[in-house]
Amino acid sequence: MNIIACVKQVPDTEAQIKVKADGSGIEDGQIKWVMNPYDEFGVEEALKLKEKNGGDVTVVCLGPARAMETIRTALAMGADKGIHICDPAFDNADAFVVGNALAAAIKTLPHDIIFCGQRAIDDDAGQVGSMIAEALNLPQLTLVTKVDFAGTSVKVIRPIEGAQLLIETSLPCVVTAQKGLNEPRYASLPGIMKAKKKPVDVKNASALGIATEAKAKVAKTIPPPARPPGKIICGDDPALKAAEVARLLREEAKAI
Amino acid sequence: MASKWVDERDMRFILHEVFNIQEVLLGKAPFEDHDTDMVNMVIDAAAKFAENEIAPTYPDEVHRKPVEAVFKDGKVYAPESYHRLWKLYAESGWLSTADSPEVGGQGLPEVVAAACANMFLATNQAFTMYPGLSHGAAKLVEKFFEHPFREMILEKMFTGQWAGTMCLTEPGAGSDVGALKTTAKKNPDGSYLITGTKCFISAGDHDLTENIIHPVLARIEGDPPGTKGISIFVVPKFSIKADGSIGALNDVATGNIESKMGIHGNSTCTLNFGENGKCVGYLMGQEREGMKVMFHMMNEERQGVGMMGVALASSAYRHALAYAKDRVQGSNIMQKDPLVTVPIIQHPDVRRMLLKQKSTVEGIRLLCMYCYFAMDRRKAAVNEAETEKWQGMIEILTPIVKAYCTEMGMVVNDLAVQTYGGYGYCREYPVEQMMRDQKINAIYEGTNAIQALDLLGRKLGMKKGLYFMNLITEAKNGLAKAKSLGILKEETAIVDAALDAIVTTAMEFAGLMKTNPYVPLIAASDFLNCFGDTLVGWYHVWMATVASEKLTNATGQEKSFYEGKIEGAKFFINRTTALVPAKCGILKNDDTSAMRISEEAFGI
Ligand SMILES: Cc1cc2nc3c(=O)[nH]c(=O)nc-3n(C[C@H](O)[C@H](O)[C@H](O)COP(=O)(O)OP(=O)(O)OC[C@H]3O[C@@H](n4cnc5c(N)ncnc54)[C@H](O)[C@@H]3O)c2cc1C
Numbered sequence: 001m002n003i004i005a006c007v008k009q010v011p012d013t014e015a016q017i018k019v020k021a022d023g024s025g026i027e028d029g030q031i032k033w034v035m036n037p038y039d040e041f042g043v044e045e046a047l048k049l050k051e052k053n054g055g056d057v058t059v060v061c062l063g064p065a066r067a068m069e070t071i072r073t074a075l076a077m078g079a080d081k082g083i084h085i086c087d088p089a090f091d092n093a094d095a096f097v098v099g100n101a102l103a104a105a106i107k108t109l110p111h112d113i114i115f116c117g118q119r120a121i122d123d124d125a126g127q128v129g130s131m132i133a134e135a136l137n138l139p140q141l142t143l144v145t146k147v148d149f150a151g152t153s154v155k156v157i158r159p160i161e162g163a164q165l166l167i168e169t170s171l172p173c174v175v176t177a178q179k180g181l182n183e184p185r186y187a188s189l190p191g192i193m194k195a196k197k198k199p200v201d202v203k204n205a206s207a208l209g210i211a212t213e214a215k216a217k218v219a220k221t222i223p224p225p226a227r228p229p230g231k232i233i234c235g236d237d238p239a240l241k242a243a244e245v246a247r248l249l250r251e252e253a254k255a256i
Numbered sequence: 257m258a259s260k261w262v263d264e265r266d267m268r269f270i271l272h273e274v275f276n277i278q279e280v281l282l283g284k285a286p287f288e289d290h291d292t293d294m295v296n297m298v299i300d301a302a303a304k305f306a307e308n309e310i311a312p313t314y315p316d317e318v319h320r321k322p323v324e325a326v327f328k329d330g331k332v333y334a335p336e337s338y339h340r341l342w343k344l345y346a347e348s349g350w351l352s353t354a355d356s357p358e359v360g361g362q363g364l365p366e367v368v369a370a371a372c373a374n375m376f377l378a379t380n381q382a383f384t385m386y387p388g389l390s391h392g393a394a395k396l397v398e399k400f401f402e403h404p405f406r407e408m409i410l411e412k413m414f415t416g417q418w419a420g421t422m423c424l425t426e427p428g429a430g431s432d433v434g435a436l437k438t439t440a441k442k443n444p445d446g447s448y449l450i451t452g453t454k455c456f457i458s459a460g461d462h463d464l465t466e467n468i469i470h471p472v473l474a475r476i477e478g479d480p481p482g483t484k485g486i487s488i489f490v491v492p493k494f495s496i497k498a499d500g501s502i503g504a505l506n507d508v509a510t511g512n513i514e515s516k517m518g519i520h521g522n523s524t525c526t527l528n529f530g531e532n533g534k535c536v537g538y539l540m541g542q543e544r545e546g547m548k549v550m551f552h553m554m555n556e557e558r559q560g561v562g563m564m565g566v567a568l569a570s571s572a573y574r575h576a577l578a579y580a581k582d583r584v585q586g587s588n589i590m591q592k593d594p595l596v597t598v599p600i601i602q603h604p605d606v607r608r609m610l611l612k613q614k615s616t617v618e619g620i621r622l623l624c625m626y627c628y629f630a631m632d633r634r635k636a637a638v639n640e641a642e643t644e645k646w647q648g649m650i651e652i653l654t655p656i657v658k659a660y661c662t663e664m665g666m667v668v669n670d671l672a673v674q675t676y677g678g679y680g681y682c683r684e685y686p687v688e689q690m691m692r693d694q695k696i697n698a699i700y701e702g703t704n705a706i707q708a709l710d711l712l713g714r715k716l717g718m719k720k721g722l723y724f725m726n727l728i729t730e731a732k733n734g735l736a737k738a739k740s741l742g743i744l745k746e747e748t749a750i751v752d753a754a755l756d757a758i759v760t761t762a763m764e765f766a767g768l769m770k771t772n773p774y775v776p777l778i779a780a781s782d783f784l785n786c787f788g789d790t791l792v793g794w795y796h797v798w799m800a801t802v803a804s805e806k807l808t809n810a811t812g813q814e815k816s817f818y819e820g821k822i823e824g825a826k827f828f829i830n831r832t833t834a835l836v837p838a839k840c841g842i843l844k845n846d847d848t849s850a851m852r853i854s855e856e857a858f859g860i
Contacts, residue, residue, distance in 0.1 A: 014258050014259075016813060018812065029811075030811070030812055032258075069296075069297075072297065076301075186301060186348050187301050188347065188349050189348060189352075189362045189364075190349050190362065192297045192298055192301065193289070195294075196289075196291070196294060232584070232597060234594075234597070
């Protein structure tokens, strides 16, 4: 079975994000970068499928040079090889460009099933999985919490409001992973050692032969408004303090 | 702040920026297969595992119900949450991080394994002791056990199917191991029958694994008394059949487990060997070489206990720091507006406590890590002189690492509780447990007093003082570098003077041992701590030198990190290392009041 897992490198959720002064993006020098958590679910599911049915897992990642770390992490978890799409031409890529680039790379490989995270936690766009499916003209199963492989088809579960859908489709297909699909394994030490020796193909835009012009451009990155300072109500008399809280809630916060 | 439990940034600082392992170790034999990316992935994986999996198992009380090792119907049960952890720990390969590929290990540098251990211990010492002891016992089997079972036992231990312990202590033989009464009697097939009682055996019995390998010190019948007559045996909890499968209980019975101040999750067992005359043991090494063999494990565990001291101090400090930023109490003393209350981190005395904690933790962490670095330098040595130099460094550092890091660790744990005020004394916050857990580290693996005697009586004089002087020279070279760069001029001079005081005192003590031994014997522990204060002064100068260089191009959090290193160095050296010459002077004074005072005068 030929399994593909797409991964993106994103800032750690704990990282302190600073927006560049000119609003052209975020300062990326000092933050810690990690694998997008939803992609981890995808990688884990890919590894489980491989363990059960045989085959191999290829991780595909588009990102700058540092994204190689994320590919290595997936290899350390147990993936077999990697493709790193790395080209400054992709610096301002939107989901359309990324989806097409990943699809172009995947097209060159045998593929029975393609896993993506349902969205990336940095831009929250949630489009790339669908873009890949469109570009490759494959069925797409999104927001999946369970995957059952049955030879030439898969059955998946997708939770919806108050119920779940059981969806079946033929292979190949694209599956986007939702929280609850599995519990991603830790990279083991032997896995980390082996990751170094696993092959990673680095490709640029011209090797893939695709356009890099984004359809949607981020005009400006704006930090969220600073939280106004809290107010501490002092005094000895609880009744007076409570009255003051009530007054503030009514007059200032207009909450009651 | 990234985490209240682990300090990943400081680990990377020590490994890459202070030790520069990329240049010094990685890519060179025996680390030719390792590179910086790998090391970073390992540190990252360890931090994640510690924070996400181990830390949640830390509390020894949940909803007022104890979480502890339990003794019931002759059997010991580890806390429920440890089972999954043990499995994950073993499966991830943490039992053999720095071990040879021949036993299934990854052969990583010891400093890298130590950095991981620091984070595991910072999140749950009681748990981490199970794999820690198991590793130490497996190393003994690897080095000294020549028996058909060897390979099989190694495989089981390094993969976590079996565990291990160390069995020295008996009711009548604590600090004085030579007084032990456990006996061994040779069987016709070459194995031995072991009879005796060991007490205080950590991880001595539990249900985490299907079998436990006990390295047991015992005296073969007829051998001389004292440590010279001691041999060491591999004693499995369950017998091992010829085909390697597990047989019946090997007449090893758990008598009881201790109810104790801290590390409740770790079982501290009384083990009765051979109550029915059927406990079989297999000799490790040669007869009467038990102490020599056991010292391999004891050294590893002593360095490990030093790391425990660092780790508990580190997580307590990080909790105290987070609390101090959050807890609002009182107003700023300079503004004196009672209506504007501030987080306690704005009070000068709270800052004093925090900086003392920070500079102590970071200093003892580097001291401890330096000992592991020395092991790697020894492994990577290209000639015999280098091997001996680094071996000597380990010899002299081991008692200091064990005693000083646990002594100062407790100082930090105390200050962490103090930083919290009344809440620190309550179980609602983990610093209370951390302080209780920390205390054992000054006691087991040879009390800190025994370490002080080891330093004074054995280590200082080894090779006619060569090892001692090598360490001093290494420190002086570090100071010279700072001096040439003009970094921390005053502080460097203070550390220099402290080093001189240590050397003079060591020499005078050597003389006094012959003329008036009570002076150095009473002073031994204080001397060890002065030595620690001095070495940590040097390590602070080293860290500050690196930080000063990096500061030029640093921004944001990184800038703060380096600035913190420099302020920490100044604080520690001026307030602690600076006292060393004065303290040494006092220790050398012919003050033997502790011996002159009669036993009755101690209290009637
Ligand atoms: C929780 C726990 C876990 C332990 N785990 C293990 C284990 O896994 N394996 C194992 O073998 N042991 C273990 N021990 C035993 C531990 O190593 C001993 O408790 C320790 O070595 C001290 O021995 P003791 O308790 O008999 O104290 P004692 O030897 O009676 O010492 C009492 C006091 O006298 C001092 N003292 C004794 N002799 C001297 C001397 N010659 N000079 C100066 N001062 C001296 C000591 O420093 C101490 O302050 C453990 C103990 C505990 C409490």
